[in-house]
């Protein structure tokens with residue numbers, strides 16, 4: 464596609480060359496290839512259709528929210544993207560790599576954090592991070608762990624067993640684990656669940672700084688609409704295993720005529736409830 468700009472209108476050299484002068488053709492910027500492309504993804508567990516038909520893409524460096532009510536299929540979608548659950552149908556491409564055909568390379572580009580997935584309690588912070596650094600084939604793991612400990616204020620905790628840490632401290636360790644391989648795509652399930660407002664705010668600021676400095680993309684599943692409005696450039700809305708909307712927060716607010724995402728979320732959930740009647 465080309466965008467035609469009337470550059471000639473302001474160019475004195477072209478003045479007098481007919482009514483409209485010459486029109487300069489400038490190639491339109493090519494959008495970057497997505498870091499994640501999910502296409503017609505579905506997963507059934509026996510009779511349960513957890514995910515029916517999910518398609519979306521994430522641009523490199525974007526922070527995308529994955530929203531939906533309880534049971535909408537967010538966790539199942541994330542588990543399929545991570546390669547933890549095999550899809551019943553559909554494809555997942557990570558930086559162009561087909562996860563089904565090239566799982567090791569594709570998984571190496573990602574990492575994950577969830578408050579619902581515990582790190583081994585008896586291992587110290589250093590031992591935990593070393594295990595994951597080795598699993599991901601990180602070069603110079605000690606240097607990487609020292610770097611993360613400095614960024615995430617873990618230096619005083621490195622020799623403590625993870626089971627003895629507070630929820631906020633454990634969240635920082637889980638983030639260090641999620642960043643150990645410098646992922647190009649970071650998947651976060653409820654990154655601030657069960658954190659006090661101050662710690663949650665620190666985590667959000669850290670994620671924004673990390674995304675700005677590293678250029679990594681983030682897919683964030685959350686029930687906290689204020690968090691999504693603050694962090695996410697676009698939002699995928701799920702209901703009953705399908706994507707029902709995908710837009711910027713401002714685009715969603717305008718389309719639904721609402722002041723905040725919480726109201727948009729309720730509108731979408733209630734449309735679904737009416738659809739089931």
Ligand SMILES: Nc1ncnc2c1ncn2[C@@H]1O[C@H](COP(=O)(O)OP(=O)(O)OP(=O)(O)O)[C@@H](O)[C@H]1O
Pocket residue numbers: 508511512513514531532533534535536537538539540
């Ligand atoms: N292993 C499983 N076996 C059977 N059903 C499952 C399994 N995992 C998920 N489900 C069902 O699939 C649907 C989607 O679940 P999922 O956990 O993906 O939703 P969610 O959007 O993450 O919900 P929540 O916000 O409550 O965590 C639910 O009806 C759930 O009961």
